[in-house]
Amino acid sequence: MKVLTAHPGVFNDDKVIESNISFVPFLNYLKEKVGNGDDARSSFYQLIIDKFESNPDILKPISPDADLSQYKEYLDLLIAAIFPVTTDSSTDIYGMGAPYRFAIFHYSDLFKQLFTSDGKELTTVPDGISLAQVKKDKMTWLYKLILEKVFHFPMNYKNDIIHRVETPDGIKRYVKVNIDARFVDVKVNGSIPHLDYNQFCSKQITPEGLQQLLPTHLFSLEGFVIWTVKDVTQSETLNNIKNLVMNMRANNEVDSYRSLEKMIPTILGIPDITAHMVPFPKVNGKSVLEEQFSNTDPILGIGNKKQQQHFFQLMLEHLQQHPVPLIVPDVNEATINPHPFLKFLPIKNIRSFILCPITHKKEVLGVLELASSVPNRLSAEPLWKLQNAYPLLGLMLSRSMNILENRLNEVIKDQFTALQPAVEWKFVDEAWNYLLTPPEERKDIESISFDEVYPLYGAVDIRNSSVQQGNAIREDLQEQLELIRDTLETIGQTVHLPLLEELQFKTNDLLQHLSNSLQAGEDLKVNEFMDQEIQPVLEHLCEGNETLQPVLENYFKKIDKSEGHVYHHRREYEESLSHVNTAISQYLEKERLYIQQSFPCYFEKYRTDGIEYTIYIGQSIAQEKKFDHLYLRNLRLWQLSSMAHIARLTHKLSPKLKVHLQTTQMILMHSAPITISFRSDERRFDVEGAYNVRYEIIKKRIDKVHIKDTGERLTQPGTIAMVYSYAREMDELKKYIAFLQSKKILLPEIEEVELEELQGVSGLKALRVTVNMEEA
Known part of the structure; x- marks a missing residue:
């Protein structure tokens, strides 16, 4: 049988330690068995001993590179003693080799299939393990062997390695390789240092440290090792x-x-x-x-x-x-x-x-x-x-x-409550302090507030959303009334009832008085007519006349709210509105995660006809990080830049919508810090103090504000309106505008306007810039 070795130069095992094949440790092991006299195979062991000792040459160390075919009859006895008769070379995985060296002189057929790439050389590095790791494992195994055999330290020198292999039938399996060194003697060459076991075990020594303490040239190995491989796939x-x-x-x-x-x-x-x-x-x-x-x-x-x-x-x-x-x-x-x-x-x-x-x-x-x-x-x-x-x-x-x-829970927390990670730490602290308090001394947790925080407010609105919605409702109602009229005319050709003529009259009257711009209550009036007068009559006729059944089924199919044709204008408007709001919301959600990386801030986003958001930033919100105004300025620049991005986003989206929708963008600049507190009843933050309330009033009243003495709405499609109160706020905004204009995100012009007085608020001014819709 040919000796299987690793590719030359992979490990250079011969340069690490001298290692030779020897059968003497095996024979000494058998002699101990024979000496005990309790083993039923003692006579067989004695036969092996006598056979080996009859040839003094075979008792000498043999080089791992030697041709062992001349020792075949001795190897057969050796194999018969070590491996039971039930062992199958085609199904069991085992081998025998030189100590430490990757040189296997006896092996099963399956061992050769699994551990050689070409049937000639060993595949030495297990899948997923580096060559350096294999070398380290080998060195660890060697020093455990030396410490046990020479210094008689109680060591577990077993070095099991999990090896991922592919069997001949293509199945990937895991095997555990164990190298048994019981038939190996460690020879000492020269003097070696004394090692105290207690001191040795009191600290961990690496293989590199052992090489300094016990150089491998002081030792040599004689004997052979047994490789056994167990399938551990399961x-x-x-x-x-x-x-x-x-x-x-x-x-x-x-x-x-x-x-x-x-x-x-x-x-x-x-x-x-x-x-x-x-x-x-x-x-x-x-x-x-x-x-x-x-x-x-x-x-x-x-x-x-x-x-x-x-x-x-x-x-x-x-x-x-x-x-x-x-x-x-x-x-x-x-x-x-x-x-x-x-x-x-x-x-x-x-x-x-x-x-x-x-x-x-x-x-x-x-x-x-x-x-x-x-x-x-x-x-x-x-x-x-x-x-x-x-x-x-x-x-x-x-x-x-x-x-x-x-x-x-994250969605619920994000969409319906205010406990975002930026502020959640304070709620956790309060809850922990509550739990630390003895039950009999506990009181309700007081209002949780954050002082000296700077607010940033932004609103993206759908221009003329109420008008668009009203038009969609009016067009659907008109189609539905026309459908009723046509259905009643068709029924009247089969069923002669004066009531049908009266219903036709009411239908035509409602059609004639349906105004171009939907008036309040008109939709309720039409719906009430359909629900209380038309539907009961048609349902009765549908049940009692098979001839009319297809006509009536067509009517009920078309008025179905989810799929019916006469709801399609409202459906198209709602789908378009939802598409725009979803795109804006997803963008802001992604940006929310981005801005948190620079400094923790509270970001509250809510949906109206469009999307509004409020951001609070300040030292009291940050649990550990030190606040500086540069984070506030960075956030204000982001706010202006993100509004420009949203304007581009909705402009690009508009042609794809079933109903053409345009958005307006507005920012409120408020440079004075405020205090916010958590309102448990509404599960959201609100401002504290009379002065701070002014900020909330401005927020709620500027959505439809006009430019002073013009009657023109401040917010216009394709622009960003920035509302402020003080000159220093305008100067800061202009710096950001100039920077974004240099990047071709905003067009060069800047409008400076005064705003009409609002109830309880006066002196507001605004800047308005146009977004460059052509992305660079």
């Missing part, structure tokens, strides 16, 4: 899954599932299958489907969202009635017909399929799906191998439920 993969579950967070949730799905075929020992796992978290007690998991799913990853939800509900109903694996060895029309949610499997070239529910206390947490393009590739048998992994799969799905719950 346990190692389970450990990997445990790590996935323990480290899964919201930001790596999908990647964790993808990694898990790659491990499942390894556990099952079936390389040519794919696995997919989908969690079924619950919202308000109902199982829901998250799009991030459904897009690549074999069952749900086809069709639109409505179709996905339909299949999801069908799957849920099946699993609730049959919470056991659904196994379809051969996917064909006959086998999937009883299960409509499997109808798209053939389109995805899936010919063998398993749907396995993961349950806990009779509740379906999610499903594991296994698929293969080969018929009859999957059956019930492999599922037994998932038994040990099943609790971990359930734990991972439960973790997903917690992640979704946290995400929902």
